[in-house]
Amino acid sequence: MADFEKILFKNIDFPDQDKIDIYIKNGGYNALRKALDSMSPESVTEEVIKSGLRGRGGAGFPTGRKWTFLPKDSKRPVYLTVNADESEPGTFKDRELIEKDPHLVIEGTLLAAYAIKCGQAYIYIRGEFAFGARQLNKAIEEARAKGFLGKNILGKGVDIEIIVHRGGGAYICGEETALLTSLEGNQGYPRVKPPFPAISGLYSAPTIINNVETLSNIPYIINKGAEKFSAFGTAKSPGTKIFCLSGHINKPGNYELPMGIPLRELLYEYGGGIKDGRNLKAVIPGGSSVPLLTADKVDVRMDFESLAEAGTMLGSAGVIVIDETVCMVRAAYNLARFYQHESCGQCTPCRQGTYWILAILERIERGRGSLKDLDKLLEICENIEGNTICPLGDAATPSVKSTIHHFRDEYEYHITEQKCKVSMGPRFE
Amino acid sequence: MAENITITVDGRTVDVPSGTLIIEAARKLGIEIPTFCYDDRLRPVGACRMCLVEVEKMPKLIASCATPVAPNMIVHTDSEKVVKARKGVLEFLLINHPLDCPTCDKGGECPLQDNTYTYGPAESRYGENKIRFIEDSKNQKFDDIRLGPEIFLNRNRCIMCFKCVRIVRDLAGEADLGVFQRGSFANINVLEEIELDDEFSGNTVEYCPVGALTSKSFRYKIREWLLKKSPSVCNLCSDGCNMNIEWSRGEVFRHMARRNSGVDDGWLCDRGRYGFDLSRAQDRLVRPHIRRDNKLQACSWDEASALLSKHLQNIIDTNKGSEVAAVGSPILSNEEAFAIRRFFSDVVKSENVDFQTEYPKPIEPELLDLIGLDGSIKDLESDSTFVFIGCDPAVEHPVVSLRIRKAVSTYKAKAVFISSHDKKLGYFPITNIRIPFSAEAAAVNYLVSRISGKTTGDMADFKIDPDGLNRLADNLKNAGRIHIIAGREFFNHPDRAALLVGLIKLKKSTGAKLSILPPQGNFIGVSRFGLFPSLGHSFENMLERIESGEIKTMFVFGANPIDEYPDRKYIHDVLKNLEFLVVVSPFANATASLASVVLPQAMLPDYGGTFLNIEHRAQKFTPMTENPHSDVKPAWAILGELSSLLDMGNIWYSDSQVRKVMIDTIKEIEGLDNLPDNGVVIRFPAKDGYDPGDVSLAEPETPGIDYPYIMNWTPSAHHHGWITEKSDNLMRISGKQIAWMHPDDAAREEISDGQVLRIGTAETALNLPVIITTGVNKGEILIVNSFSANPVNRLLKKGRPTTFVSVRKS
Amino acid sequence: MWRDLKSVFWAIPKGLSITFRYLFRKSVTQQYPKNKPVLEDRYRGLHYLTRYDDNSERCVCCGLCAAACPVDCIYMEPAETEDGIRYAKIYEINELRCIFCGMCEEACPEEAIFLGHEFEFAAYERDDFIYTKEMLLANYDNIEKERVAKNIKPLIRKERQEFKTPAAPLGH
Structure with missing residues (x-):
């Protein structure tokens, strides 16, 4: 376990890190000072582009490049929204950052707002994170008292306001256009793109949406420079990533490690190995919305390109570990329940397709499936993918498709024998 | 600056302005892309995913209803992927759709049925x-x-x-x-x-x-x-x-x-x-009736026409045309109005022709050029400020108010209502400037003075709160396209002359458009084509002459003066004075029950003709081709038959024949004969700028102690006029008759919400439930809706411009 | 002359022999009305409107039979019961106009109208051939019900809206 100076979790377990005095003592708000003193907004953006930082919310889009999509001559104000609606199953990294080191999030937000010349930033936090919202609000007030936030920050004539907005409990509001619609006060329905939020987003004004983890990287980039940041990780996926280990692992939790770390190392060295010494069956590497990896692929490196080559995605790096005691049909059923419940209901394929998938899987779980159902499920998935307004439709299908692809025998056993191949007890009486 | 973009759809190129949606570009080529959620008048949502098309170089299928064209786009609307996607979408739509087609009203005109038949899967695989x-x-x-x-x-x-x-x-x-x-x-x-x-x-x-x-x-x-x-x-x-x-x-x-x-x-x-x-309707008249033994008895057309022609022949022979009067209604068609004027001036030789049974004073002839919409209905969307004086567009012109709502909601136009009670346009943001009842003329004068910077005179008499008007005047000074609109309350305003002067001055000082919009269906048409009275022969004059005994015969075409005239008792007594009253009406109503002869008039589905709307647009309406009511006739057919019996005048047998004669007589309406589907706007030459001179404002009346409240009334969107009361559907939908009262007044009188009140003048009273709201002024009562069981014109009195009422718990 | 006499002489017996031959053959004449004809199962005769097991009418007055009819002999007016069930207030078939093609039977989505085996419904007045809904239901109740029970034109759906059971809540 090579120790290295962490970017995000450097002070995460320092006592009282959420208080501003401790944060400043540990080097906080230096980046903000440096940026406001000696850097122009354009040079902040340049630095972020040079660092190669990619979005940490799941899509992996280069952050600096996204900032350059803003129109230069817009009459409307520019908005920044921080996506703290962390609802992807298996992901809990933003929660730790918000609850334990909220000032890091605030500083990252302020730096990003400065870079894109935004005067009003919103942090959209999921409603269930009540404690996190309190932490952020407290941190904002502390920062305002010290002059880091509000009017005339540090006397440099820069005004930036941050408002924390709590969501109502919808996974769909993590999708950027649904987040904007919800922030405007409407029901969280995604919008058709184009127009992209960078051109017409919140209140039809140019808007940038970034994930909490992405913005938390920016103070380090400004303090230590882009080269030091991109020294970590790989060429195309620089920097570190917080991997959320969960499932049948001995030491579940958040682990900040450089990009490109092999999965085996993550699971066995950092995660402590599979619980109760059992055998690994499958790993979902990037939150439930990506295809799973079977146990023989455990040597793959955890970065954007390697996982894409392996047929899956890094996504939000919520690593869900599945051991040999899990019936894959049950796992697919649980995930199908999630997606059916969270679908917003706007477009036909997702609204009806997720319901149909859940209905078929439930029928199989109740012991009334037929072998034709498997091909039906695959066709339904094909009809959903690519035909929806937002990526929730594309996120609902990989769990079904990859479990059928890799574990078809378990499904057939379920259907013909009406019980789990791995003897998991009946789901319904 | 909309440049044109060329795109290719299914191998054919088309040039469209930038910003056009792909689905509209395809429509221009005649390619119909199926959709469910797309409507070109509503904002696109892209929700149904039925309109997905394949665009080259794009990884996914694109929703053509929500995506504007880009240069050199190549679109395929019937490739394999698109066909599969459509089938998939329809299959998804049908999985939870109930098997209701036999009992569903939409069967036969259902886009889901039609699209499934054309693009959908033939069998269902859904087993849950x-x-x-x-x-x-x-x-x-x-x-x-x-x-x-x-x-x-x-x-x-x-x-x-x-x-x-x-x-x-x-x-x-x-x-x-x-x-x-x-x-x-x-x-x-x-x-x-x-x-x-x-x-x-x-x-x-x-x-x-x-x-x-x-x-x-x-x-x-x-x-x-x-x-x-x-x-x-x-x-x-x-x-x-x-x-x-x-x-x-x-x-x-x-x-x-x-x-x-x-x-x-x-x-x-x-x-x-x-x-x-x-x-x-239940009250529909389908047979002629003649009064015998003081009862109206059904008879045949021959009998009725014979009786009428005998009566008229008498009058014509003795040259007593001035003893005859004809009253039309503002929902008659253009041809009917023309035929009535022709018949009564050429055959009966009577000048007494009018249609304004709702107003105590007739409209000045010069006002005719000002009535109507200034500009076109479409132009309303691009006006930036609306000032409504005595007009409630949501009630009087619902569909045209949609254009105003679009201007307010989409283009951020401002809408201001100067009125004695609150008005609204849905929930869109508007401003209500409250003035006392009948103070519109004073308010307009105030605005004019303030805009031109002159002293505003003493408005204390009128008790107008100047704040709102001051703000409005400041806004109007640099407000872009301003549109001043007057409506129903203008026509029966107690101080109409002064209000008109004020409006014209306001128009001149702001450069605004001024529209005076009558609410009735063909007001402009019947005015232009014959029923506008000549000087001294208005309805008001007719009533005086009936009272004095000079006019003995009256023909009423479609109107119902007893329900419409603002003094029920007076009109009832006057009409009873007539020797011979002929009522041509589609319904049995209060006026018809006084008549000597009642003739059944044709209604909208029974005959053809043209109307003029507020834009002066002539539009044609056509009848059903099978009609069980063979005995109903439009006014021109009745008069045509009388003409043939009297052997004088035009024998009308079809509306197109009337139109031909109309065109020969009035040359501006050449297009009336061959109207396209959309109608045609007719421009009548305006007489030179009307300058009504200066008219001093009438003094506002003050209430006495016994009758301390001023009464005002308004119709509602679903119930406007006595005719809509005959429709069961509209009576089911329309609101009830209620009275608005200010909370301070209600507190003083100890009246609670919903209580039934007796609202009375010195002569008579109405009983209504009350709604307590700040939407009405203190000291005023607003009655919403008038029904024949509780008619508002019972409280009105001729010669009394402001009605004072008392309020008691009933 | 003798040849002619011979042919004349033998003409009558020759003809009568044919008659005698047929005299003792089984006749194909059906002695109607004493013996009724044997009809095939799918014989198309007088219409009948069916009922569900709980005695409610099947016909929902959807209009498909009238639309399918090639001679436009069906007239109907729908209405609604208090429970919101659509039924036919007026349903009439002009049996004189009808050509007994069976298109209505094929078009009906509710298994409501069929053509039965009744063909003996002569009447003296033309008006008596307008069969109202009550008459068509009576045809079913009194006559055709037994035939249907013998599975001649079997009914597949036994009760109203079998398919419309509410979905059990998923995922619980």
């Missing part, structure tokens, strides 16, 4: 249970829940296209409908305490792509393929919305919109849409 919504918060336990007095909703059939929500919320601005829940259990509904009862609810039924929304008046009545359609024009307000009368075997089943992008843009208000049952 279908979602079923049967309960809702109002404790209804049916699949069809009642959203309002007219609309039913079956949520099982809903395919979540959001058209109804967009129509009600974005277009009309009513917060009635909403989406509840999320995902596959999402359903459209109204909140517990709300009903879907705004003026445009019928449009949701017409544009819903499935049978989820149905209207009570058409429910389970007939199938679409059995209906014949006659293109027609609504005559219940002066907007002149185009519609189709859909009928079968001589019975009218519904009105559907017929899109005229210059007038209604495909929308119909509920008054015109559900007023179709007027032609089969």
Whole structure:
């Protein structure tokens, strides 16, 4: 376990890190000072582009490049929204950052707002994170008292306001256009793109949406420079990533490690190995919305390109570990329940397709499936993918498709024998 | 600066302005891309995913209804991927769609049926249970829940296209409908305490792509393929919305919109849409009647015409034309108005022809050039400031108010109402500037003075609070395109002359457009084509002459003076003075019950003709081709028959014949003969700038102690005039008759909300429930709706411009 | 002359022999009305409107039979019961106009109208051939019900809206 100076979790377990005095003592708000003193907004953006930082919310889009999509001559104000609606199953990294080191999030937000010349930033936090919202609000007030936030920050004539907005409990509001619609006060329905939020987003004004983890990287980039940041990780996926280990692992939790770390190392060295010494069956590497990896692929490196080559995605790096005691049909059923419940209901394929998938899987779980159902499920998935307004439709299908692809025998056993191949007890009486 | 972009669709190129959606570009080439949720008048949502097309170099299929064209786009609308996607979408739509087609009203005109037949899968693979919504918060336990007095909703059939929500919320601005829940259990509904009862609810039924929304008046009545359609024009307000009368075997089943992008843009208000049952009202007259032994007895047309022609022959022979008067109604057609004038001036030789039975004082002839919309209806969308004086567009011109709502909501126009009670345009932001009753003329004068910087004179007498007017005057100084609109309350304003002067001055000082809009269906048409009275021969003059005994015979065509004239007792007594009253009416009404001869008049589905709307647009309406009522005739046919019996004048037998003679007589209307579907705007030459001079404002009257409240009244959107009361549908939908009272007054009189009050003058009284609201001034009572059981004109008195009432608990 | 006489002489016996031959053959004449004809199962005679097991009418007055009819002999007016069930207020078939093709039977989505085996419904007045809904239901109740029970034109759906059971809540 090579120790290295962490970017995000450097002070995460320092006592009282959420208080501003401790944060400043540990080097906080230096980046903000440096940026406001000696850097122009354009040079902040340049630095972020040079660092190669990619979005940490799941899509992996280069952050600096996204900032350059803003129109230069817009009459409307520019908005920044921080996506703290962390609802992807298996992901809990933003929660730790918000609850334990909220000032890091605030500083990252302020730096990003400065870079894109935004005067009003919103942090959209999921409603269930009540404690996190309190932490952020407290941190904002502390920062305002010290002059880091509000009017005339540090006397440099820069005004930036941050408002924390709590969501109502919808996974769909993590999708950027649904987040904007919800922030405007409407029901969280995604919008058709184009127009992209960078051109017409919140209140039809140019808007940038970034994930909490992405913005938390920016103070380090400004303090230590882009080269030091991109020294970590790989060429195309620089920097570190917080991997959320969960499932049948001995030491579940958040682990900040450089990009490109092999999965085996993550699971066995950092995660402590599979619980109760059992055998690994499958790993979902990037939150439930990506295809799973079977146990023989455990040597793959955890970065954007390697996982894409392996047929899956890094996504939000919520690593869900599945051991040999899990019936894959049950796992697919649980995930199908999630997606059916969270679908917003706007477009036909997702609204009806997720319901149909859940209905078929439930029928199989109740012991009334037929072998034709498997091909039906695959066709339904094909009809959903690519035909929806937002990526929730594309996120609902990989769990079904990859479990059928890799574990078809378990499904057939379920259907013909009406019980789990791995003897998991009946789901319904 | 819209440059043209060339794109290729299915191998053919087309040039479209930038910003056009792909689906519209394809439509220009004649390629119809199937959709459910797309409507070119509503904002696109891209929800149904039926319009997906393949665009080269794009990884996914694109929703053509939500994506504008880009240069050099190559679009395929029938490639393999697209065909598969359409099949998939239809399969998804059908998995939870109930097997209701036999019992669903939409069968036969259902886009879901048609698209499934053309693009969909032939068999269903769905083997699970279908979602079923049967309960809702109002404790209804049916699949069809009642959203309002007219609309039913079956949520099982809903395919979540959001058209109804967009129509009600974005277009009309009513917060009635909403989406509840999320995902596959999402359903459209109204909140517990709300009903879907705004003026445009019928449009949701017409544009819903499935049978989820149905209207009570058409429910389970007939199938679409059995209906014949006659293109027609609504005559219940002066907007002149185009519609189709859909009928079968001589019975009218519904009105559907017929899109005229210059007038209604495909929308119909509920008054015109559900007023179709007027032609089969209980009070419908279908036989002529003659009064014998003091009772009206049915008879044949021959008898009635013989009696009338004898009476008229007598008058003509003795040259007593001045003893005859003719009163028309502002919803007669142009041909009827022309025929009436022709007959009475050429045959009977009488100058007494008018139609203004609702107003105590007739309209000045010079005012005729000012009546109507300044500009076109479409131009309303681009006006930036509206000032409404004595006009409530949501009530008087519902469909045209949609254009104003669009200007306010989409283009951020400002709408200001100067009125003695609060008015609204849905929930869109408007300003109400409150003035006392009948103080409009003073308020306008104040504005004029303030804008031109002169001293404003002493407004203390009029008790006007100047703050709102000051702000308005400042805004008007640099407000872009200003449009001043006066409406119903202008025409019967107690101080109309002064108000007109003020409006003209305001127009001159701001460079605004000035529109004076009459609410009745063909007011402009009948004024232009013959029923406008000559000087000294107005309805007011006629009434005086009846009282003095000079006029002994009166013909009433379509009007109902007893219900319309603002003094019920007076008009009743005057009409009783007549020796011979002939009432030509489609309905049995209060005036017809006094008549000597009653003749059944044809209604909108029975005859053809033309109307002029507020734009001066001439539009043609056509009748049903099968009619069980063979005895009803339009006014020109009746007069034509009398002409043939008297052997004088024109013998009219068809409306096109009347039109030909009209064109020969009035040369501006050359286009009237060959009207295109959209109608044609007729420009009448305006006489030189009307300068009514200066008129001093009338002094406001003060109430006494016994009758301390000023009474004002207003109709509502669904019930406007005595005719709409004959429609069962509209009576079911319209609100009740209520009175508005200010909270301070209610507190002083210890009156609570909903209590029934006796609102009375010295002569008589009405009993109404009261609503306590700040929407009305202190010391004023506003009565909403007038019904024949409780008619408001009972309280009005001729020669008394302001009505003072007392209020007691009844 | 003798040859002619011979042919004349033998003409009558020759003809009568044919008659005698047929005299003792089994006749094909059906002695109607004493013996009724044996009809095939799918014989198309007088219409009948069916009922569900709980005795409610099947017909929902959807209009498909009238639309399918090639001679336009069906007239109907729908209405609604208090429970919101659609039924036919008026349903009439002009049996004189009908050509007994069976298109209505094929078009009906509710298994409501069939053509039965009744063909003996002569009447003296033309008006008596307008069969109202009550008459068509009576035809079913009194006559055709037994034939249907013998599975001659079997009914597949036994009760109203079998397919419309509410979905059990998923995922619980």
